[in-house]
Amino acid sequence: MSVADSGIGIAKEQQTFLFSEFTQADASVARKYGGTGLGLAISQGLIRKMQGEIQLQSEAGKGCTVSFDISAPEAIYTKLTPAVFEDKTMAIVGKKILLVEDNFINRQVIAKMLEPSKVVITVAEDGLEALNILKNKSFDLILMDCQMPNMDGYECTKYIRENERKNGTHVPIIAITANAYEDDKQRCLNVGMDDFVSKPISSHDLYTVIGNVLS
Structure with a gap:
């Protein structure tokens, strides 16, 4: 699965820090664009628990593509009334x-x-x-x-x-x-x-x- 956006992107030298908790590429991002810097760290933790790995491709000013692969059984859907x-x-x-x-x-x-x-x-x-x-x-x-x-x-x-x-x-x-x-x-x-x-x-x-x- 992959998710892409056309946002502000992330410079290569900053990408290695983004999977750490409470880290953003720029401290001004939370004020201008929203977010806490937790998203990728939480996502990586969840995906690793499912024996998967997350990858990030991005350039500053050109958006991001985040992708991962996991194996999971088909879910059983129960509709709440x-x-x-x-x-x-x-x-x-x-x-x-x-x-x-x-x-x-x-x-x-x-x-x-x-x-x-x-x-x-x-x-x-x-x-x-x-x-x-x-x-x-x-x-x-x-x-x-x-x-x-x-x-x-x-x-x-x-x-x-x-x-x-x-x-x-x-x-x-x-x-x-x-x-x-x-x-x-x-x-x-x-x-x-x-x-x-x-x-x-x-x-x-x-x-x-x-x-x-x-x-």
Whole structure:
């Protein structure tokens, strides 16, 4: 399997470091383009556990191609029915949710998970867009990604809480974070978030945390 993009690419002298945890080709990448530098390290670890190997081909300014080969048995697909979510959706049926997430796939996954609850979702692709939306709309809940370009979830939450202190309101904010360490979770709480869900997100965790925050 291979995945190719037409992005900023990676210089050859920097490629050897990219399979190390918390490493990016350029520290400015996370702010401008998003991402934490964990993706390739995690992917390599998973592929090696399946007796495979990952390869990277790239040039600066010309995009990347990442490929791997593994042997795996055919998966058995079990379709989940809406009844699985019946009890969990009651707390959020019809609620208005602001989803602040820069990754299109992540937005689609979260929206699909919440579909049985008939929520009304408004999307913002970064913190700045979220703040602009909040000037004209109110929500029952905000799902806030922590790592985003332009303005991340931590900074956005600080602005929201500062404005709320002036007008006496409070909207629950749930962090969506790829960082599962206690220090990272505490940082979410310190900036004013009410709770957090770690990536990769499961429907059970998402509904449980939302139910707890809204109850």
